[in-house]
Amino acid sequence: MRIDELLKGASERLSSVSETALLDAQLLLAHVLAVSTSYFYTWPEKEVSVRDSERFNVLLSRRELGEPVAYLLGEQSFWSLDLEVAPCTLIPRADTERLVEVALSVLDISKVNRILDLGTGTGAIALSLASEHPRSIIVGVDLVEEAVALAKRNAVRNQLSNATFMQSSWFESLEGGELFDLIVSNPPYIDPEDAHLSQGDVRFEPKSALVAENHGMADIEHIIQVAPRFMKQGAYLMFEHGYDQAIAVQKCFVEAGFIAVESFQDLGGNDRVTIGQYV
Structure with missing residues (x-):
């Protein structure tokens, strides 16, 4: 799936648990891909591998339960x-x-x-x-x-x-x-x-x-x-x-x-x- 599509879906998932849903999604995906969030504005059409999508989904699920982004990132x-x-x-x-x-x-x-x-x-x-x-x-x-x-x-x-x-x-x-x-x-x-x-x-x-x-x-x-x-x-x-x-x-x-x-x-x-x- 493309980065922009992945972030859009993730933001929608987190909207009920976070006032900063899009930012949360960006931080988690940046962590998975080992890039900065600015990368998403430069390369929104880049495809995310199945493996990285799965890792991202695990973090999203934990965030949906309310776990703080800082704990998920470890920093x-x-x-x-x-x-x-x-x-x-x-x-x-x-x-x-x-x-x-x-x-x-x-x-x-x-x-x-x-x-x-x-x-x-x-x-x-x-x-x-x-x-x-x-x-x-x-x-x-x-x-x-x-x-x-x-x-x-x-x-x-x-x-x-x-x-x-x-x-x-x-x-x-x-x-x-x-x-x-x-x-x-x-x-x-x-x-x-x-x-x-x-x-x-x-x-x-x-x-x-x-x-x-x-x-x-x-x-x-x-x-x-x-x-x-x-x-x-x-x-x-x-x-x-x-x-x-x-x-x-x-x-x-x-x-x-x-x-x-x-x-x-x-x-x-x-x-x-x-x-x-x-x-």
């Missing part, structure tokens, strides 16, 4: 990086780039910064900061051993040597007296009763990386309480959080004695990142 772009992804951790999302932007805005580039990324997952945040500040030393921790291995592979994949990764339940495996200039985290922040957990791509992502008790606030509260033991004076702590959690996160910061507490919006105009400074 996802984030910031300036090309990351390997896997079902053991969350798929990096564009909203999280706002956390990277805010982190970069508070770093003193004249010195060697020590940065801690809690719940690093793919290593997206840690590696983005490592790429922007080669002199900085970044440590990423994650509870899931497979995620730590994935983050290490992504460091190699993107040729970044100033970020290291280790298994830890938040701060537990860190040495006493190890202090940081900046602590960042995209922790679990979804209420266990949130209906969105049974909808869309998120159904396929690990619940342990999504859900927190106390209406999604439990892990954020824990981190705010413990973080000062690992922060230099004047250091910043910042989180990505839910669109409706900014006030609650700000309250936690203030009650813990942080100053310069402020929230920042994502591209959709939702409060997405809140920071506080330790004194």
Whole structure:
């Protein structure tokens, strides 16, 4: 079958499960054929072999069931990086780039910064900061051993040597007296009763990386309480959080004695990142 015919049929199949049906189809077919999506506009009349059509159909069937395109491809772009992804951790999302932007805005580039990324997952945040500040030393921790291995592979994949990764339940495996200039985290922040957990791509992502008790606030509260033991004076702590959690996160910061507490919006105009400074 011709490329244009194959994509048209695939887009129709995916239209009921994806708002970006054509793009999804293009990405999957490009993966199968080992070409870029621009190839389809140059050679729409090219015939696709039976073998490649069958491989494409398998991926389409999985996508029809709601499996995220990133998991099907095994990779996802984030910031300036090309990351390997896997079902053991969350798929990096564009909203999280706002956390990277805010982190970069508070770093003193004249010195060697020590940065801690809690719940690093793919290593997206840690590696983005490592790429922007080669002199900085970044440590990423994650509870899931497979995620730590994935983050290490992504460091190699993107040729970044100033970020290291280790298994830890938040701060537990860190040495006493190890202090940081900046602590960042995209922790679990979804209420266990949130209906969105049974909808869309998120159904396929690990619940342990999504859900927190106390209406999604439990892990954020824990981190705010413990973080000062690992922060230099004047250091910043910042989180990505839910669109409706900014006030609650700000309250936690203030009650813990942080100053310069402020929230920042994502591209959709939702409060997405809140920071506080330790004194």
